[in-house]
Amino acid sequence: MMSSKLVVALVGLGVMVGSVQAQELTGTLKKIKDTGTITLGVRDSSIPFSYLDDKQSYQGYSIDLCLKAATAIQKQLGMTALNVKMVPVTSATRIPLISNGTIDLSCDSATNNAERQKVVSFAPTMYVTANRLLAKKSSNVKSLEDLKGKTIVSTSGTSNLKQITILNAERNLGMNILAAKDHAEAFLMVETGRAVAFAMDDILLASLAASSRAPADYAITAEALSVEPYGIIERQGDLPFKNAVDTALANVYKSGQINDIYAKWFLKPIPPKGINLNVPMSPQLKAAFAHPTDSGDPAAYAAVPEAQKQSSKKK
Known part of the structure; x- marks a missing residue:
């Protein structure tokens, strides 16, 4: 039988740990906890990754993955509810909006490369x-x-x-x-x-x-x-938030959940027009899911075309 003194001690420890966790929250995780909202950058016409459908609703492969990350973060923070706000972005505005804190993740079709990694971070590769x-x-x-x-x-x-x-x-x-x-x-x-x-x-x-x-x-x-590896864009320098997102997506990849999500957007008819892209998962993408990586080096995924080698020398 547990003694009353031990019960009191454990309860006290629980309060202390909870208090420490609350104090340790910083950056984006703290903002999400304080506001009850996570803000996702989304696109109007990046089918099938992120787009606006005929019902004026944002959806897509990247959005589904971002929502998986949001659910994991909600659970990690012990929140009973989490509001997901979607903000339209373009290829030109998404990185500035990540950097200034307007959006927390950019859920679209963004290439992860060395140049961009100077100003933002990326979640594990989701497409090649x-x-x-x-x-x-x-x-x-x-x-x-x-x-x-x-x-x-x-x-x-x-x-x-x-x-x-x-x-x-x-x-x-x-x-x-x-x-x-x-x-x-x-x-x-x-x-x-x-x-x-x-x-x-x-x-x-x-x-x-x-x-x-x-x-x-x-x-x-x-x-x-x-060769273009895609990743969800994250704010640079916010390691606790990056770890939360990366862990959530790695779990989706390695558990096999990604197979159903991929099939939904690349192997089945997608709204609003019912088009079927019929693009099987490539060997390169299968490897990236088996061993999640946020590498921006194209050579980590496939042979680099001569045109890319030529243009990279001038960047």
Whole structure:
């Protein structure tokens, strides 16, 4: 039988530990605990990662993963409820909004690379893609060299835009480069003839083409310009919050929960148009899930294309 003195001592210890934990909360975890809210940065047109559907609701693969992290954080903080606030961001605004504390996580389609790691952190890799070109089949674009002297578009604030700008100068291609505010606008420029090609991550190009009026009119180049590991963006220097998010996602990956989440967005019809991207999980992504990593080195995932090696030297 437990003595009354021991019971009192244990209760006292519990109060003390709880008090210490409350005192030790700092940064984003403290903000979430104090406000009862976690704020997620989301996108309007990054299908299937983060987008606005026909009911004006944000959803997607990245959002589902962020919600898994939010649930784990709620449990860790002992909160009975947690409000999830979603704030629209663009490729150009997401990093500043993370850095100034407006959003806590950016749940979209962000490439994790060495340059960005100077100002933000990333959760363990959730997808591996490549920078390619989309053009109308009638344009017969097979490589970047086919765009010499022509107009190409990419999205403002992306690594894709930076890479084609560097390669344009390095290879003396004389391309006219346009910067669109978002992926939807960039695709529209190709659709309406304002640009010959759109440089972007292949999975995003595939989803945009599949959602268009005439999917059969478009082709994506076989040539990869870069390897792009995606990660959820976190604030730099907030290790307790990063550990909470990273642990939550690593658990999702290693437990096998990720298989159902992946299938939902890449192997089944997705709203609002019911398109099915039918993109099986790649060996590179399977490896990243088996051994979660936040590495921004493309070589950690796949062979690095020559175009990426060339453009990286100039960054």
